[in-house]
Amino acid sequence: MIAASPAPAWIRRAVAASIVGYVMFAATIPSPLYALYGESWHYSSSVGSLLFAGYAFGACIALPLSAPLSDRIGRTPILLTGLGVSVAGAGLFVIGDSPAPVFVARLLQGIGGAVLISSGTAALIDADDAQHPRAATLSTVASAAGIALGAAVSAALAAAFAWPLAASGVLLVGVVVLLAIAVTVVRSSRAEPQVRGGAPHASSLRIAPAARRRFMVSALGVTAAWAAAGMTLALGPRLAGDLWGGPTPLAGAVLLALFAAASAFVQLARRGGDGTGELAIAGVALFMGAGALAAAALLGQGLLLVVAGIAMGCGWGAGNAGALRFLEPAIPLDRRAGMLSAFFLVAYLAISLPTIATGGLTDLVGVRSSCTVLAGATAVLAGAVAVAMRRMRPERDGVARDGAE
Template sequence: MAGWPAVALIGAAFTVVMLGATLPTPLYPLYQEAFAFGELGTTLVFAVYAAGVIAALVLVGGWSDQVGRRPMLRAGLALSGLSAVFFLLADAPGWLFAGRVLSGLSTGIFTGTATSAIMDFAPAHGRGRASLVAAAVNAGGLGAGPVLAGVLAQYAPLPLSLCFIVDLVLVALAAICVEAVREPVRRTGKPSLRPQRIVVPIEVRRVFLRAVVAGFAGFAVLGLFTAVSPAFLGTVLHNTDHAVTGVVVLSVFVASIFGQAWSSVIGTQRALTMGCAALAVGAILVGTGLLVASLAVLVLGALVAGAGQGLSFRAGLGSVTEICPPDKRGAVTSSYFVAFFTGISIPVIGVGAAAEAFGLVVAGTVFAAVLALFAAVALLLTARAGRQ
């Protein structure tokens, strides 16, 4: 199977893996109570996930260009399923760390490989639409995970187990999707499976750098929101409904999808510029929501920042993948995501550590201000690049 049906099947598998990556988000208060650790412990659990993602992108990010897309997609699904098993068996914090490392490795393998596979299968005249599909299923899966886990934890039995059982069923269905498509990469000779260097071909470099600056800012703001919102709801607003936590986290990813769709209408340069501006405004609103203890302002900031992240992310991803040589697409796409997962992890680690010393509100507000400033700098650099 090839063409748009293959794009749909790979997109479905991509969604499942990303969904699994965010399933634990609304469950961390339960884990903190069960295993007696604080915000710093949650921060470290997230940090090992980001480390796993980056390790996979760097070590095996370009392998799918040589061994094929399907073998790497199979490996990503296997690790995703194994991560769910570790969470099911968790009776101590060590299981959480191991499960998050496996989830990070799965995400790192799948992100670059699935994005490249979607571009491979798309017809030549549909590359722009395919990049939108890749970006949308990425954000959609990340947003669906907290909602699924939150609803099941709040209204179904086995709050720390049922969502991972469901995830294992979804992984099995995703494996069927992967097996149903043909291999789009033709292997030539013996592959050289060396760790990937973060090297971008000269013909892609200018577009790549411009896209990375905007995308880094977007993922940093997204990381800040996902880091502070569950703890903010529980400790500041005293709302312990896990389903509400999932829906609040979902809001930023839904806005991201709308931003991605809008970027295809307004063009790459305008999308990058408007995206950075929205990120700066959204970060300010998120910080204000924390400072005045207002859920409405916090969610408004999430919607604005999410739209900005979607605009800049999809425009950057599309511009890079469309001009990238097919035999380098997996490696370049993986390098692109290394910057983003670095960006999404820094605020989470910083806020978690600072919250232990200064409190969640102070830590989150300061980081929001810093990220608003960074987004403003990204706006200036992106606008300057566009004029040049």
Template sequence: MPGVCTSQTPRRGFALALAATILTMAAASAPSLFYPQIADRLGLIPVATTLVFAVYTFTLLGALLYLGSVSDRIGRRPVVMAGSLLLAVSLVMFWWAGSLTMLLIARALQGLAAGILIPTLSAMMIDFEPPTQPNAAALWNTIGPMLGLATGALSAAILLDFTTSPAVAVFGILVVAFVLVAATVWSTPELVSRVCVQRSDLRPRFTVPPHLRRMLAAGMPAIIAGWATNGLFLALGAGLVQTELGGSTHTHAGIVIAALAIAGVVASRLLQQRSARTISLYAATALALGTVASIGALALHSYPAYVAAVAVVGSGFGTAFLGVLRTLMPHTAASERAAVMAVVYTISYLAFGVPTIIAGLLVPLLTLTGTMIVLGAVIVVLSLVATVLRARIPDRHLSRSRGGGS
């Protein structure tokens, strides 16, 4: 049975869902700083490194498709507990991995855990959204992942540079944190009515309510452009900074990822009161301009210019996601929230993973810089398409479809 909220319940449940989201994304970005070190130790070629990165994405996608909406049926708490414990196990395996096979298994399990956690935690934030703060869930569902990416990457980089046992610190802290999440989630009430899960409920689901499809389609190019950029920076950023931009420490690479995420947080906060249409148009424009600037910075081999360009890209990445959530979530029923978020994240993580595999195949042919230029050009085109599509759909289109505003 659903739980009964006290005056403190929304705040506690919302905070727990947000903290767990940040941790989940920190666990996704922190290992990326260890990739060059692991590649040297195990003698991995570039495509093997990107495969380790990408396997996380594809198991995550499988979990999103088959299990992304399961918390709408059995409740949020058991799903958060199971996902958190599985993520803790995967991090221990990654920590002690001594072969490419073990790395692939560890990242596959991590993707499975993240695939059931991400839509569940997103829906949980919406469940506990304070009534006095409309759109808070959309904002923090955008900011939380970016804070996690920045925290995981920058913390791992600093520990790699200044401690003798960085893996113990990074993975040990994350493992303990996820065990705590698994335990403390039971202190929040269950707001979802449990129903019997049939085998048909576990079929792949990739659908949103019909009245939202046009708006989602308009936002898809920007989501793809933003998450593709994010994936490329996480998979190849450390090597790019070291070989092409003169970065001599792990912190140089961590700063690039942090700049991407922090700029997204700042832009989302500054634009949160604007309409969904305005936010989306800004996002697409920033992604295009920032990507062009980053290609120019690479050509000049300028690290400061590259960080500045990445910040512009990051502001577009964060606001693209916010614009889509601000459009969809106010018009999504409680029984559809996890399913809709699973669709959004499926699109996002396909864009996150596929370009990294393509990049791994292209690097030996085009060099690292050449690969980033080619894929950057694709991202610019997608951003321009997103600008045109979203400009043609005013916010009042959605208002007419459900009788409310976006």
């Protein structure tokens, strides 16, 4: 964001956190509805998984392109661009009457969401208090709030409207308009950029040498956390409907609300530190959650699914915030959005690739067996995080917040 007289830091943090929360809100709303539309449009689980993963495809396209621009020309124009693309995706939800336009809508949502989450998180760090940094906590709590609200709104729309996906598109357009007004009015402390054109030190997805060790540890944590989130968002609603009975959107919304509430709780209960503690918690919680999910699917026990949703939420919240907090001190000021884009690129790959693979498996062996397989893969990743944190000594390398190269 660019301006001569920025708003107070707490207002800038609120707007940036709202943008991050909106990204997860917009990503969550369609998830419980896919099974409902699958019955109406008669598409397979593989197609449903592709609809879910379309968001991540768009994100992977946008992150390498938007990151340098955010650091070179400022946050505001990039955020407004991301909101504009999001409006286009939401508009396709309104008119979509088959899987093809919905896939394009999700693709556009992914492009807009990637631009918003990388630049929005960078703006959140821009406005952070250097003495008491809390950007990682705010980012994860805002994301959790977006997931919970998206799940609740999805269930409400499914109950109130014959075409809830179209209704969600109208709602998302309204939210984006409000955010665009806030971004335009509220400016951050980031000054008019001095880097122009193709300057050699312009931001990119290249990881600074001094930050590579921290990035690798953060990437491991965020991979496990977002793989668990992808499994919960993509397959959780169907499994919940199967085990708990009742409409799939409502059952899915309850599961996602449990996931989000646990994520927010673990962040509010544990703040501060360098992120290694949160990553250790994430490894244990995700391992337990994956085990509970596999047991719930194999035994058909709905109570175990409740345990799995809570444990997975704790693991995602701790893993996402811990990985971001661990990486943050090594992010150079002039490459902030670039390194965050690399961070979220890992996250989006982690959330999409297993989900796509499991979609085809669901067509062959059913949702319960698919959940069991994906839970096993998540348990392996979670175990790797737990072992890495146990063996690792907290870094005391003196890397400055804004001075790392």
